[in-house]
Amino acid sequence: MSDLIFVAASFVFFIVAVVYIRGCQSLKGGRNDA
Amino acid sequence: MTSNGWLQIGVFFALVLLAAKPMGLYMAQVYERKRTWLDPVLGPVERLLYRLTGVDAKAEMHWTEYGGAMLIFSLATMLLTYAVERLQHAIPLWNPQHWPAVEPYLAWNTAVSFTTNTNWQSYVPEQTMSYLTQMFGLATHNFWSAAVGMALAVAFIRGIARHESKTLGNFWVDLTRGTLWVLAPLCVVYALALVSQGVIQNFKPYDTATLVEKQNVTTTGTDGKPVTSVVTTQTIGQGPVASQEAIKMLGTNGGSFFNTNSAHPFENPTPLSNLMQMFSIFLIPAGFCVTLGRMVNSPKHGWAVFAAMSVLWFAGVLTCYWAEAQPNPLLKGVDQHVAQMGTAQQSGGNMEGKEVRFGVANSALFATVTTDASCGAVNSMHDSFMPLGGMIPLVNIHLGEIIFGGVGAGMYGMLIFVILTVFIAGLMVGRTPEYLGKKVEAFDVQMSMLYFLIFPVVILGFAAVSVLAPFGLSSLSNHGPHGLSQILYAYTSAAGNNGSAFAGLNANTHWYNSTLGITMLAGRFLMIVPMLAVAGNLATKKIAPPSLGTFPVTSPLFAVLLVGVIVIVGALTFFPALSLGPILEHLLLRVGTSFQ
Numbered sequence: 001m002s003d004l005i006f007v008a009a010s011f012v013f014f015i016v017a018v019v020y021i022r023g024c025q026s027l028k029g030g031r032n033d034a
Numbered sequence: 035m036t037s038n039g040w041l042q043i044g045v046f047f048a049l050v051l052l053a054a055k056p057m058g059l060y061m062a063q064v065y066e067r068k069r070t071w072l073d074p075v076l077g078p079v080e081r082l083l084y085r086l087t088g089v090d091a092k093a094e095m096h097w098t099e100y101g102g103a104m105l106i107f108s109l110a111t112m113l114l115t116y117a118v119e120r121l122q123h124a125i126p127l128w129n130p131q132h133w134p135a136v137e138p139y140l141a142w143n144t145a146v147s148f149t150t151n152t153n154w155q156s157y158v159p160e161q162t163m164s165y166l167t168q169m170f171g172l173a174t175h176n177f178w179s180a181a182v183g184m185a186l187a188v189a190f191i192r193g194i195a196r197h198e199s200k201t202l203g204n205f206w207v208d209l210t211r212g213t214l215w216v217l218a219p220l221c222v223v224y225a226l227a228l229v230s231q232g233v234i235q236n237f238k239p240y241d242t243a244t245l246v247e248k249q250n251v252t253t254t255g256t257d258g259k260p261v262t263s264v265v266t267t268q269t270i271g272q273g274p275v276a277s278q279e280a281i282k283m284l285g286t287n288g289g290s291f292f293n294t295n296s297a298h299p300f301e302n303p304t305p306l307s308n309l310m311q312m313f314s315i316f317l318i319p320a321g322f323c324v325t326l327g328r329m330v331n332s333p334k335h336g337w338a339v340f341a342a343m344s345v346l347w348f349a350g351v352l353t354c355y356w357a358e359a360q361p362n363p364l365l366k367g368v369d370q371h372v373a374q375m376g377t378a379q380q381s382g383g384n385m386e387g388k389e390v391r392f393g394v395a396n397s398a399l400f401a402t403v404t405t406d407a408s409c410g411a412v413n414s415m416h417d418s419f420m421p422l423g424g425m426i427p428l429v430n431i432h433l434g435e436i437i438f439g440g441v442g443a444g445m446y447g448m449l450i451f452v453i454l455t456v457f458i459a460g461l462m463v464g465r466t467p468e469y470l471g472k473k474v475e476a477f478d479v480q481m482s483m484l485y486f487l488i489f490p491v492v493i494l495g496f497a498a499v500s501v502l503a504p505f506g507l508s509s510l511s512n513h514g515p516h517g518l519s520q521i522l523y524a525y526t527s528a529a530g531n532n533g534s535a536f537a538g539l540n541a542n543t544h545w546y547n548s549t550l551g552i553t554m555l556a557g558r559f560l561m562i563v564p565m566l567a568v569a570g571n572l573a574t575k576k577i578a579p580p581s582l583g584t585f586p587v588t589s590p591l592f593a594v595l596l597v598g599v600i601v602i603v604g605a606l607t608f609f610p611a612l613s614l615g616p617i618l619e620h621l622l623l624r625v626g627t628s629f630q
Contacts, residue, residue, distance in 0.1 A: 005138075006116065006139075006141075006142040007113060007116070010112060010113060010116075010142075013552075013555050013559075014106075014559075017105050017563065018105060020560065021098050021105075021563050021566075024481065024484075024563055024564055025098055027480065027481075028567065028571060
């Protein structure tokens with residue numbers, strides 16, 4: 001059971017990191033400061 | 035402090051200075067995919083790897099793709115290591131001590147730790163990990179996590195060097211070339227050099243030696259009462275140490291084969307092996323300054339960054355060496371046998387927690403170097419340093435480990451500071467900030483600030499909970515300000531992906547294993563993403579010719595300003611916590627107060 005929790009937690013963290021990438025990219029996309 | 039000590043410190047820095055240029059130019063050749071003398075051997079291996087994995091080596095990646103590939107690789111290798119740890123008892127290979135499966139909390143913490151190049155170890159390696167786990171689960175990660183950091187630094191440098199480009203290179207190619215051309219060949223030579231000094235490399239079961247004198251050892255029994263037993267034998271750990279030791283230092287990993295790390299005579303037997311280990315921590319990070327200069331076509335900029343790093347390194351080693359060379363005021367006059375002055379028989383100063391083979395100077399230098407970089411290997415116990423001496427490793431990590439820093443991670447961390455410095459310089463003269471001909475704009479500064487803010491949030495947040503909750507306090511070996519330093523050091527080391535321990539905290543608890551794991555992940559990946567965003571944005575910009583208002587990033591003034599920004603950011607962020615920890619402990623020690 002603990003194994004499943006840790007594997008799932010790892011996936012969740014990396015999914016959050018991917019969402020975080022998209023968030024940073026969208027912050028750039030929303031501004032015209034280049 | 036002695037002239038002999040300073041001479042050794044001087045020799046160390048001279049070696050780093052001499053090696054930086056050839057190392058940096060070689061890495062520039064490797065990452066720019068120019069011809070090197072290793073191509074006839076490694077070229078076919080590289081092509082075979084791409085063919086087997088289906089990698090298109092000519093494909094370029096946007097920063098989001100580069101970051102995504104890095105995340106996928108890290109997740110896959112992390113889960114692989116977790117599986118190896120959990121299944122080591124079931125794999126009938128290289129487990130002569132028959133160690134059982136690693137407990138889930140610890141296995142996850144360790145898998146995260148080695149994936150993030152932290153190499154924090156909440157366990158005694160020689161009593162927990164099989165040889166297979168040490169080699170296949172941990173040593174391989176030492177290569178991978180280092181190569182990932184180097185790839186990311188190169189991606190950032192390309193972001194500066196390129197103009198009007200949407201891409202930063204190919205993660206898989208950078209990862210492969212960093213491993214094959216830089217880390218692997220260096221480690222082969224280095225491991226053999228370590229063996230020549232006495233570092234062991236074998237697959238033998240552990241040896242048992244009969245003690246010359248029987249020892250009475252008192253431990254606490256299950257009923258809480260003291261139990262005294264007679265010990266007549268000693269178990270001496272064995273294993274494939276040299277091969278792990280080489281990448282442990284070169285990759286600024288720091289995760290040791292034995293619990294006492296580089297204080298163990300099988301890991302670090304001689305003063306020469308000690309010098310080699312410290313040198314190898316700085317070799318690649320120092321080389322990256324030259325790589326930066328070459329790839330952005332401004333060698334002087336690379337040397338300006340090198341100069342700023344050198345100043346901060348010297349300030350750290352000077353303070354740490356001075357603090358450790360002082361006698362402990364609590365021991366003055368207590369006992370005539372506690373002589374703390376330097377004599378022909380001893381080096382003097384605070385020798386608690388230090389190897390007599392290395393003495394005060396090499397212990398202070400090692401502690402400074404290992405925390406300037408994100409290595410985390412230790413040859414002395416930082417917990418036993420004087421309060422101000424122990425504060426230096428802590429401050430080095432607080433500054434972001436950009437004083438040469440981890441392989442790759444130090445360079446990209448320093449470049450974020452450069453962006454901030456250029457921005458502040460621009461504000462001071464009232465001109466649009468420019469960095470090597472590129473305008474630094476709102477998005478770059480926003481991402482840079484995000485990079486800076488994540489670091490203290492995870493450190494101070496978890497440390498605050500730990501000093502309030504019983505499950506945090508129960509792990510302490512000391513109370514008062516020293517206890518705060520222990521907790522602060524643990525989260526600082528984890529967030530900075532350093533991995534060294536203050537050595538007074540029992541971190542093998544559910545609370546610390548899980549929260550330190552989260553801290554390591556946040557300190558690695560949540561900081562990499564905004565860094566890559568800055569790199570990707572810089573790559574898209576046009577390059578403007580320098581004007582009278584351009585702040586030169588090749589001058590001594592730039593180096594001074596860069597040092598100032600680094601110190602101010604670090605001081606403003608962590609000074610309150612430091613004042614309640616090591617600084618308060620130092621002041622109390624001077625009036626005769628210590629804490630059990």
